[in-house]
Amino acid sequence: MNPTKKAEEAYPTRRQVGFALVSAGVLTSEWLNTYALVPRRAFLPDVIWPYDMESGQAVHVSRTDDAGRWRRYADDDVPIVTQWDDGGHEGPRPGRLPTSSASMPSVVFRMLDVLTVDEDSRVLEIGTGTGWNAALLAHRTGDGHVVSVEVDAAVADRAREALHRFGALVEVVHGDGLCGAPDHAPFDRVVATCGVREVPFDWVAQTRPLGVIVAPWGTGFTQDDALVRLQVHASGEFAQGRFVGPVAFMKARAHRTAPVDHEAYAPHTGFPAVEEPGEVAAEIAAGGRFGPLVFALGLRVPDCAFSPAQERDGARPLWFYSRGDRSWACVFLREGRPAQVWQHGPRRLWDEVRAAHAWWCAQGRPGWDRFGLTVGAAGEYAWLDDPGRPL
Structure with a gap:
């Protein structure tokens, strides 16, 4: 057998990845057409560092050097780092800290499913990254309904170019996503693609009553997060909801913690x-x-x-x-x-x-669905089973 062909067959095709996501219940029928028409590869740079499942490490892949390998990783269900050390990294070896990425499709579509967007929903995305997530949202909600905020100017420029090249009409704002996008509010949905240690009340204030906020949230006990789905109260004064399950995201710059010495x-x-x-x-x-x-x-x-x-x-x-x-x-x-x-x-x-x-x-060894979070102007608190049982 041809060794090159054998190596290619070791990687799943995009169609096979989509089938696996559907079988796992991650890619629902509402998002299936969007998955088919908005490929992640259209938003990736020529040089990427995908996470290799076998070695457990980020590996350097160049489209110029090996277009087939680049495409296979681009289509696979793996996270891909696209920037190290806030842009200060050079060379093929991984940097010290991954600071921008394209999340693995299973995580992306799980979050989008939790977000529950409809056609014509106005969505605020925190963390543009490559622009792929924003393009998925724009395909589902319609042109001009998505505003995405990116703190890194270079990342924002590249995403804006990729979105324009693909034909997705998304407003990309260079700024601090923790402040939201007040000039474009109100929104029906807010989704964060970076981990936070506290949900900013600005997100609540810029979301319509009964709107939804989805974000990776963590305590800092570890670097990992839990996905929380909050609904803004009818009064607009606070938002609360339950945790859905574990995720791992790069942290918002203001919410990074220094490594322990x-x-x-x-x-x-x-x-x-x-x-x-x-x-x-x-x-x-x-x-x-x-x-x-x-x-x-x-x-x-x-x-x-x-x-x-x-x-x-x-x-x-x-x-x-x-x-x-x-x-x-x-x-x-x-x-x-x-x-x-x-x-x-x-x-x-x-x-x-x-x-x-x-x-x-x-407490009966509670799982994720028994924990929740309430966010108000005075701050936030986590609870078990009921908002009246704060931790």
Whole structure:
């Protein structure tokens, strides 16, 4: 068999990806025609860094060097980085921080389905990126109904060019998306394609009563987010709704958090550990980065960063760092042995995490759909089951 042909067959075609998305219930009939007519590849630059599922890394792909490989990745259900380090990156190797991308189609259409747009809906998009998501929305809602705000001028220019080239009439605004687009308000729908640590009230104020806001929201406990769907109250004074499930998005620039400097917290563990049963820590480790337990811990243990290390030779340390001071905790798991716990600083972080775990268990181990968020002019708060039960 021809090696080149065999390599090509290892990648699914766009038709096969679409079939898989339909089978998974992600690509609904309302969006099927849009998927067919608005391909992601029309909005990608010649040089991309798609996430390779086999290696678990972003890989450099150039359309000039290998057009077939570029197209296969463009059509596949993988996220694709299109900018590193806010545009300060050069060369084929990945940069330090991905700062603009084209999300994987399964995530895009899942969010669009949650957004529930109709023909003629006026939509505000926060984070233009490549322009593909805005083009999908414009195809569904009609020309001139989508306004997209992009904080990076170069990214905004490229998206504007791609949208014009494709023939999608979208208003691209260079500015801070956290402020919305007041000159174009009101909107029926607001969708954010960047992760936020707080939903700006400006989005609520610029959305019509009973309108919908969809955004990736997180606590900072990890870098991951949860998708929240908010509906603006009839009074227009607040918005609230439930979380849908886990997602991972690049953060809005103003909501980025600096990486934890481990040495600044814990240059050594030069004091005795406390031993305890390891069931709680083991459940946290096994829950995975996208599990509802880790999300609940982030809600119950504020201003804390969780950093689980990779398991090596049957051992795995779980680190917790306070964002407000230099408190830290480490739980060291080793198969067949009690957990070893170190805590240092004014906060006893492991005690807080363990108490949060006990709370989660006492509530019946709630999943995503039992958590919600309320956003008002005075701020926001998360709740369990009912807005009257704030966390």
